[in-house]
Amino acid sequence: MAQKIAIGKIAVLLAALTEEELVAMGPVLNGVSYCQGKVGSMNMQKVISAVETAAKRSGLIHQTNYRDTHALYHAILEGIEGVTRGKPAIGEVSRTVGLRFAVVRGSPYENEEEGEWIAVAFYGTIGAPIKGLEHETIGLGINHM
Template identity: 70%
Template structure:
């Protein structure tokens, strides 16, 4: 693995760092393609759709290339497992999320034949749909394209 390009670490840093804290890592962030955003919902499908829409609009993946959309979908699901503690449910369980997300595309391996990979990170809050009763949560998913 290329120690200079750990896409999961980069995605996680992007969702956790405040704007003023990012300058130290700026050279690392420039080595990859990135899409960032925020999403809040009690509907898991809306969370997935928000990330997919942002990534496609940013040009991070080619919408008409199935393997790229497929890789993104599985990386999102893996990251959401961390946020939801393995239970892919929000509103059905009377809980809501407020998340920042980062999707990073890069080549984390030295051997070019390993190709490109996607990392999806979520960081924010999850909890009962009552303001102030949430707690922090984080999730990371990585998939090859």
């Protein structure tokens, strides 16, 4: 049986912790496939594209495999819903985001037949496009591959 990996928990930690805080996670991350990145924008497509680009460049998803891209897209959208409190809109409603994100791919179930899943976590700020008027936000999306 495959080892169970808490992909959502790992993704949230990778997105939320600073570089210094992540050092202590080194042993936990052995054998975990992940990537990280940052994005700030009032444009939702830029947020989606930043995550997709990071996942493709790191080899977490295969560019030519529609199933991989489709699963990642749905995990991103689910994570964005958490960031935006259920209404996936930022610039259209005069909000901006500054986010760190993490994408983790793995097997969250001991039963190998359940296959691989992908988790996308966001942590950062959202608010009016005026410095200092934003507040913390977090979102997590998980989808089967």
